[in-house]
Amino acid sequence: MPLPHCPACRRRPHQIVIKADGTRVDFDRCGHAFTLTREALLTRLVAQLSD
Numbered sequence: 924m925p926l927p928h929c930p931a932c933r934r935r936p937h938q939i940v941i942k943a944d945g946t947r948v949d950f951d952r953c954g955h956a957f958t959l960t961r962e963a964l965l966t967r968l969v970a971q972l973s974d
Contacts, residue, residue: 927971931955 928935929950940949941964948964949956959967 927968929953929955930957930967
């Protein structure tokens with residue numbers, strides 16, 4: 924299953940780095956980074972995977 928796309932540019936990363944506390948998410952191919960709560964991150968990923 925491919926990783927979810929970057930919400931900013933929709934590129935698919937090879938790797939997503941998530942800080943242990945879930946507050947920072949880095950997408951490797953485009954360089955976009957996001958600051959999210961853990962709950963917001965999980966909600967967004969579940970929504971993308973169910974599309």
